[in-house]
Amino acid sequence: MADTIEKGTVEGAETAREDAEGVVSARDRFKKLSQDVQDRYQQVSEDVRRGAERASHEIRRGTERARERYGEVAESARERYTQVREKSGELSRDVTHYVRDNPGRSVLIAAGVGFLVGLLVRRGRSEDEI
Amino acid sequence: MEDFVDDGAHRPSTIDDFLDEILPEELEWDRLVRSYPLPALALAALGGFFLGISHGPGIVSAVTGYMGAQISRNVSQVLGQDIG
Numbered sequence: 001m002a003d004t005i006e007k008g009t010v011e012g013a014e015t016a017r018e019d020a021e022g023v024v025s026a027r028d029r030f031k032k033l034s035q036d037v038q039d040r041y042q043q044v045s046e047d048v049r050r051g052a053e054r055a056s057h058e059i060r061r062g063t064e065r066a067r068e069r070y071g072e073v074a075e076s077a078r079e080r081y082t083q084v085r086e087k088s089g090e091l092s093r094d095v096t097h098y099v100r101d102n103p104g105r106s107v108l109i110a111a112g113v114g115f116l117v118g119l120l121v122r123r124g125r126s127e128d129e130i
Numbered sequence: 131m132e133d134f135v136d137d138g139a140h141r142p143s144t145i146d147d148f149l150d151e152i153l154p155e156e157l158e159w160d161r162l163v164r165s166y167p168l169p170a171l172a173l174a175a176l177g178g179f180f181l182g183i184s185h186g187p188g189i190v191s192a193v194t195g196y197m198g199a200q201i202s203r204n205v206s207q208v209l210g211q212d213i214g
Contacts, residue, residue, distance in 0.1 A: 092168065095167065095168065095171070096167045096168065099163060099164070099167035099168075099170070099171060100164045100167060102143075103146070103159075103163040103164055103167075103170075104143060104145035104146035104148070104149050104160075104163075105143070105145050106163070106167070106170075106171060106174075107149065107159070107163055107170060107171070107174045108145055108149070108174075110171040110172075110174035110175040110178065111174040111175065111177055111178035111181075112178060113175055113178065114174065114175035114176060114177065114178025114179035114180075114181075114182065115178035115179065115181055115182040115186065115189075116178075116182065117175075117178075117179055117182065118178065118179040118180060118181065118182020118183040118184075118186055119182040119183075119186035119187075119190070120182075121179075121182070121183055122182065122183045122186050122187075
């Protein structure tokens with residue numbers, strides 16, 4: 001009887017020890033898993049932060065480039081506009097001088113050009129009607 | 131628009147005489163054209179345009195016929211002189 005009780009006690013103690021070891025092992029695994037998750041989370045956070053920084057940097061650089069390009073284009077357009085205005089002013093002066101020197105010829109040339117354009121328009125209209 | 135001052139340097143040409151003939155006498159087209167050159171050109175072009183649209187083919191055929199008649203008359207004169 002005593003042997004049986006002792007044997008049972010020993011077996012119980014052994015089972016309890018094994019269970020305790022299992023709990024310790026599970027706790028260690030849980031800790032390791034938790035650590036892994038934290039490491040992963042930090043890694044992902046770091047990657048996201050770097051990506052955001054890189055994107056922000058690229059956006060800033062792109063904006064700077066666009067601003068420079070806009071400035072260049074605006075300056076070029078302003079120069080072109082000034083040139084065209086000067087050229088058209090010169091052309092207008094030349095035409096005015098020519099007309100004042102040759103009024104009859106200028107009027108006839110203008111009327112002739114208008115006449116030809118009108119003739120072409122009339123022809124185009126009659127072709128459309130056909 | 132600045133008013134043109136005739137300095138007397140302009141000499142009337144055949145075209146000016148032609149325009150004097152076809153335009154009304156009281157219209158001083160010469161002075162108007164020289165005073166307002168660009169509007170005058172625009173007006174002339176507009177007039178020509180409407181003339182081309184309304185009577186273009188008739189005017190072209192009339193001018194062509196006149197030129198053909200002139201050419202044939204000149205050729206006849208030349209040939210007549212050669213034959214004579």
